[in-house]
Amino acid sequence: MQTESRAGAGVRIQPEALARLCGDVLQAMGVSPEEAAIVADVLVTADLRGTSSHGTARLGLYVSELRAGYTRMKPAVRIVRETPVTALLDGDGGLGPPVASRAMRTALDKAEEVGAGLVSVRNSNHFGIAAYYAMMALERDMIGIAMTNASVLATPTFGRDAMLGTNPISVAAPAGNAYPYVLDMATSTVSYGKVEVYGREGRALPMGWALDETGAGTTDATRVMDNLERRKGAGGGGLLPLGGIGELLGGHKGYGLALMVDILSGVLPGAGYADRMYLTDDEGGGLPANVGHFFGAIRIDAFRPVEEFKATMDDLIRRLKATPKLAGEERIYIHGEKEFEAAAERQRSGVTLHPDTVASLRAYADEFGVPFSH
Amino acid sequence: MQTESRAGAGVRIQPEALARLCGDVLQAMGVSPEEAAIVADVLVTADLRGTSSHGTARLGLYVSELRAGYTRMKPAVRIVRETPVTALLDGDGGLGPPVASRAMRTALDKAEEVGAGLVSVRNSNHFGIAAYYAMMALERDMIGIAMTNASVLATPTFGRDAMLGTNPISVAAPAGNAYPYVLDMATSTVSYGKVEVYGREGRALPMGWALDETGAGTTDATRVMDNLERRKGAGGGGLLPLGGIGELLGGHKGYGLALMVDILSGVLPGAGYADRMYLTDDEGGGLPANVGHFFGAIRIDAFRPVEEFKATMDDLIRRLKATPKLAGEERIYIHGEKEFEAAAERQRSGVTLHPDTVASLRAYADEFGVPFSH
Numbered sequence: 001m002q003t004e005s006r007a008g009a010g011v012r013i014q015p016e017a018l019a020r021l022c023g024d025v026l027q028a029m030g031v032s033p034e035e036a037a038i039v040a041d042v043l044v045t046a047d048l049r050g051t052s053s054h055g056t057a058r059l060g061l062y063v064s065e066l067r068a069g070y071t072r073m074k075p076a077v078r079i080v081r082e083t084p085v086t087a088l089l090d091g092d093g094g095l096g097p098p099v100a101s102r103a104m105r106t107a108l109d110k111a112e113e114v115g116a117g118l119v120s121v122r123n124s125n126h127f128g129i130a131a132y133y134a135m136m137a138l139e140r141d142m143i144g145i146a147m148t149n150a151s152v153l154a155t156p157t158f159g160r161d162a163m164l165g166t167n168p169i170s171v172a173a174p175a176g177n178a179y180p181y182v183l184d185m186a187t188s189t190v191s192y193g194k195v196e197v198y199g200r201e202g203r204a205l206p207m208g209w210a211l212d213e214t215g216a217g218t219t220d221a222t223r224v225m226d227n228l229e230r231r232k233g234a235g236g237g238g239l240l241p242l243g244g245i246g247e248l249l250g251g252h253k254g255y256g257l258a259l260m261v262d263i264l265s266g267v268l269p270g271a272g273y274a275d276r277m278y279l280t281d282d283e284g285g286g287l288p289a290n291v292g293h294f295f296g297a298i299r300i301d302a303f304r305p306v307e308e309f310k311a312t313m314d315d316l317i318r319r320l321k322a323t324p325k326l327a328g329e330e331r332i333y334i335h336g337e338k339e340f341e342a343a344a345e346r347q348r349s350g351v352t353l354h355p356d357t358v359a360s361l362r363a364y365a366d367e368f369g370v371p372f373s374h
Numbered sequence: 375m376q377t378e379s380r381a382g383a384g385v386r387i388q389p390e391a392l393a394r395l396c397g398d399v400l401q402a403m404g405v406s407p408e409e410a411a412i413v414a415d416v417l418v419t420a421d422l423r424g425t426s427s428h429g430t431a432r433l434g435l436y437v438s439e440l441r442a443g444y445t446r447m448k449p450a451v452r453i454v455r456e457t458p459v460t461a462l463l464d465g466d467g468g469l470g471p472p473v474a475s476r477a478m479r480t481a482l483d484k485a486e487e488v489g490a491g492l493v494s495v496r497n498s499n500h501f502g503i504a505a506y507y508a509m510m511a512l513e514r515d516m517i518g519i520a521m522t523n524a525s526v527l528a529t530p531t532f533g534r535d536a537m538l539g540t541n542p543i544s545v546a547a548p549a550g551n552a553y554p555y556v557l558d559m560a561t562s563t564v565s566y567g568k569v570e571v572y573g574r575e576g577r578a579l580p581m582g583w584a585l586d587e588t589g590a591g592t593t594d595a596t597r598v599m600d601n602l603e604r605r606k607g608a609g610g611g612g613l614l615p616l617g618g619i620g621e622l623l624g625g626h627k628g629y630g631l632a633l634m635v636d637i638l639s640g641v642l643p644g645a646g647y648a649d650r651m652y653l654t655d656d657e658g659g660g661l662p663a664n665v666g667h668f669f670g671a672i673r674i675d676a677f678r679p680v681e682e683f684k685a686t687m688d689d690l691i692r693r694l695k696a697t698p699k700l701a702g703e704e705r706i707y708i709h710g711e712k713e714f715e716a717a718a719e720r721q722r723s724g725v726t727l728h729p730d731t732v733a734s735l736r737a738y739a740d741e742f743g744v745p746f747s748h
Contacts, residue, residue: 116457158705181637183630209623259708304644316640323535324589
């Protein structure tokens with residue numbers, strides 16, 4: 001249910017052109033065609049779904065992390081430990097999306113064999129939108145789960161400084177006639193991308209999203225970003241957990257979910273966790289980021305026939321949508337619904353990007369000598 | 375991190391006396407000694423941990439649901455479908471705690487064999503505190519997961535009436551020297567028990583917890599309870615999802631987590647879901663409640679050596695606790711910590727119950743002719 005940036009003066013581009021550009025730039029840097037295509041697909045899928053903060057606007061992040069050495073160009077991804085149901089995958093510092101895709105496929109294959117699969121990953125990097133991986137389960141009529149830890153941005157309850165990532169959770173489950181259920185949520189009140197959008201547009205943050213460096217609630221997006229980007233959160237302050245400040249409205253629950261993600265994605269596979277990620281060497285150079293992920297796949301027909309499950313999902317969704325509405329509201333949404341509708345529309349008429357994003361993509365096209373027509 | 379009711383004029387009782395009373399009453403009704411002991415243990419564990427809303431104060435609920443026919447006295451619990459990793463358990467309308475304990479044991483046994491176990495349950499009832507089952511994993515050095523759907527109390531985002539339960543999620547993971555991590559959270563801003571405590575004490579609810587029957591935020595606990603208890607939520611209004619009203623502070627995330635719990639606990643096993651629970655027959659008699667649960671167990675050493683995992687947990691916890699604090703705060707908590715400290719103290723000096731609770735327990739003791747000394 002993330003909203004897109006207001007793009008009044010935006011530029012409309014066909015998704016195929018965006019995917020080609022991203023893939024070409026990464027290949028020009030030395031990434032294999034297969035891996036470049038997966039990264040491109042993840043970024044364009046985010047743009048199509050309206051999660052523009054995780055879309056092609058982030059190509060530059062992948063490029064700069066490859067350059068800085070946080071991300072390795074030719075990783076030797078391998079399974080370190082395995083049972084019929086579980087696997088520990090080492091991403092060898094490679095690009096997040098190909099590592100994560102392979103891990104989720106492994107979970108799905110195991111579920112196909114034995115009923116469920118759980119795969120945790122160490123030595124990985126940003127994987128983009130979590131929903132991409134959870135949704136891989138849908139075409140196989142399974143329930144998919146994806147989570148990842150991330151660079152330090154969110155404060156624990158009663159803490160003044162950031163100590164956890166926005167640690168998202170995604171869960172996807174198929175339905176029959178209705179769109180599938182696809183939850184994809186940062187465990188902070190909002191994702192960092194949303195704060196960036198407010199900052200870019202000069203809008204005041206709602207109270208309850210972030211703390212400044214003194215620990216007070218703030219509406220100043222630029223101040224929050226300056227603090228967080230200066231030495232990875234050491235500037236103080238940060239995003240608030242879902243539920244906000246303190247415990248009165250459940251902030252300890254958002255904090256607890258972020259911690260759960262860090263345990264399953266960081267501690268369980270032996271990846272980075274809390275502030276033990278994106279470390280630098282003595283000269284300030286980037287060490288492997290050591291991001292960790294956790295994936296799950298559940299075969300529905302291990303529990304009940306898939307068609308029964310889907311028919312029940314449709315009935316559950318119908319009941320929720322029939323709930324009497326709050327004054328001024330006309331519709332109750334199921335998670336993923338807004339994004340499926342946005343993607344269908346944009347697949348037809350193109351993705352609208354901010355002019356700054358287009359300029360930055362064009363600069364990469366020029367730098368790496370690849371075409372960018374739109 | 376649930377807080378207990380203020381019990382200035384409370385009565386202090388030894389946990390053993392409470393467990394004996396609960397077990398004796400249930401046995402006097404016809405429940406088997408084994409099953410009665412499990413229910414008693416779940417209720418007293420809740421009192422010890424400070425979750426008094428789910429403690430022995432709820433004995434009456436179990437008694438009345440046995441009487442009303444929602445809960446069956448002598449259920450034939452059975453595994454309906456099974457893979458090496460998964461099981462679908464039918465609780466045959468039995469008491470929730472014994473059904474849930476058996477399901478969690480099944481998940482743990484499967485994890486022991488193949489690395490992980492996932493068990494979903496249909497035809498069950500209230501199971502008490504979710505943490506009880508997730509924590510069963512700790513003594514086996516595993517990660518435990520427990521969730522359940524529940525009677526209709528919580529509103530979906532943009533909805534005016536309740537359509538989902540407070541659908542709690544519990545996750546437990548062992549640590550080394552530190553207390554284990556034990557998350558146990560309603561996916562609504564607060565549990566219904568907390569609203570009951572405020573109502574009993576005549577306190578105003580904080581805004582952000584509940585809606586009245588017009589869809590407006592309310593501080594009136596009695597009004598919320600009257601609406602919800604009149605025909606299972608048909609009075610209108612209800613609890614707000616974690617994140618509050620609308621989407622600005624993430625209310626759609628709490629709603630999405632509640633829906634995830636209903637999919638895994640209700641739709642997947644073919645149990646009740648949304649308002650398809652606690653139904654009555656044409657004469658208004660109770661049909662089996664058909665509550666559903668979902669349990670997971672993950673063997674840590676399928677991923678990395680347990681001692682390494684525990685040492686890393688200790689380091690993660692140490693780092694979180696060392697975060698600079700907000701003004702006026704002296705301590706950052708890990709989930710479960712308050713409850714472990716409370717339980718240790720109460721195990722020594724007894725559980726303090728509200729005088730009304732003690733009077734009600736005494737009434738059951740008298741009615742069923744069992745001793746209650748304290």
